[in-house]
Amino acid sequence: MINTPILVVDDDPTFLRIIGNALKQQNIDTLLAESPEAARELYLSQPIEYAILDLNIDGQSGLQVLQDLLLHQAQCRALILTGYASITTAVEAMRLGAIDYLCKPASVQDILKKLQTLEPATKQEKETENRPVNPSEDDFQAMSVRRMEWEHIQKVLAENDGNISATAKALNMHRRTLQRKLQKRPVQQ
Template sequence: MDEIREQIGPDASLLLVDDDETFVARLARAMEKRGFQLRTALSVAEAKRLIAEQAPAYAVIDLRLEDGNGLDVVETLREAREDAKIIVLTGYGAIATAVAAVKMGATDYLAKPADANDVTSALLAGGELLPPPPENPMSADRVRWEHIQRVYEQCDRNVSETARRLHMHRRTLQRILAKRGPK
């Protein structure tokens, strides 16, 4: 842990932004043990207020928040502090959102479930070095299933519309939806 504290540097301020209170509390405790000085926000508005008070050196921001998009927080932080290291977290890892996050100023992009070790590695990774791969990444089957579930929810649980958007046969989609998600 002392090695991590040395890597953090003199400004150890970290802002966690996620609308899942349990996740934020658990991650906050773990990051404090690693030497970060924590502030947490459960909404876009609260995060922007905290950034206006004092822009942190590090931030972990969920992409989807109840009152808006985490990319708005990324943009606000990048304007307030250019040298901030920003990690975007999301439950739906998609190339388009990863590209958007990086263009807005995010340092890295992690798919949930990400633990404190993954977040710490991403925050402290050098500019040109990629952080090590996660120890337990989602399987390709799980990523596919998560994507199908997301589109299904966005289509208001309409199987026919979801099948059309995913370019799948409706019955094939129904069979996939009837099964439990892969681990």
């Protein structure tokens, strides 16, 4: 059970209200922030053990918020939420210190379930944490060709710092074709 307040940072006031109420029903206090600046004030003034961060907060990167949060609160366990999921951003979030990553729209139940997995590890879990894991072949789910294309485009776009023209050239693709592909929502699996 989570006994400390959870910092929730999202620029959508409706989402903040819903997640705040849902967590309150679970007897979990929340600290809500609609901007990176408001979040910073909160995590500089008190200890934060858990955080839920949107990837895009009012046009700013939630990954920057994550980095600053972890700089000041190294013990914090953060969950990243995003409406534009890609392997590239998921890997980057994990590299920067996020514990997990969820795609929007995520239900309150999904978020609560994920938060339960973010609870501090027991002594036994810590001992087995560094052991290699051999995933079963049955657990593997291959991505569709469309999803792999989307992920590759996102990777090349990130390598070119978001420059559409440079990305199109690197992919040997017409710029307009790339723009059309980017306007579509990411495909699932």
